[in-house]
Amino acid sequence: MLLEIPFSQQDCGDLTLFQTIQEVIGRINIGKWIDFHRQRQDAYDLIALLTIILFAYARYGYASLRQLEEMSHYDLRCRWLLQGQTPSYKAYQRFINDQLKETH
Template identity: 40%
Template sequence: MFVPKYLVNCNAYQPSFQFPLCFSYEDVVEKDDISRTVKEVVEEVNIFKYIDFSQNNAHGYDAIQMFEAVILAFAINGYASLRDLEKLCKYDIRFKFIMNGSTPSHMAFERFIKDKLTMPIEDIFVDINKYIEAHDVIDTEVLYIDGTKFEANANKMTFVWMKATKKFREKR
């Protein structure tokens, strides 16, 4: 066997240094982040209304954490595909905080939504929004319909949207 000249006196042993990765996601996520709000709200609501705990599967993911991840994705994006949920759990620190470091696949989310949720996610999200509105100080008198951006000259678009806003409020 031919051994190159520069490898004659080499030692194959290379020391490895373990970087300690035991840290808590509690320290990383800010105190006023939406992920903490989602965790608090899910702890307060009747979770048995939304998740079917009658049959357990052996896939190993906590149903409450999966529920929190789905609600957080819906709150942030308005919609998240199953593959987006998988990517968020791998790379987003807020989802790592919610899932306690585990990274479910898109199929795990699909099984959870199909088998465990008792109602559509949109209805669950509406119920949770009503719960937040009832238990937190949220000013419901402020109504944003059009989705326009706020600019330095705030009265710039009032002639366009003011009539429509007043008409909508009268119809409510």
């Protein structure tokens, strides 16, 4: 059971890697990596989803869609970034397949 408890960024524990990823994303041209034209009105925050994916890969070396879903539900850093929203593994799959751009 997920309790609706208010928390801040300071409550999330060690934020060094998480903050570094957020800072890097804030400095790059994110439009090069995410197709915002295909974003639905009711979609999750695409930058938050990308941040969580990069965080999972940096921390674990690999992240399945189910692991991303679990992080969104239980990791306080991810919950803070998503403002309490909890995307499913299908939401991550749609984001990866539909919004992330391939680089050449």
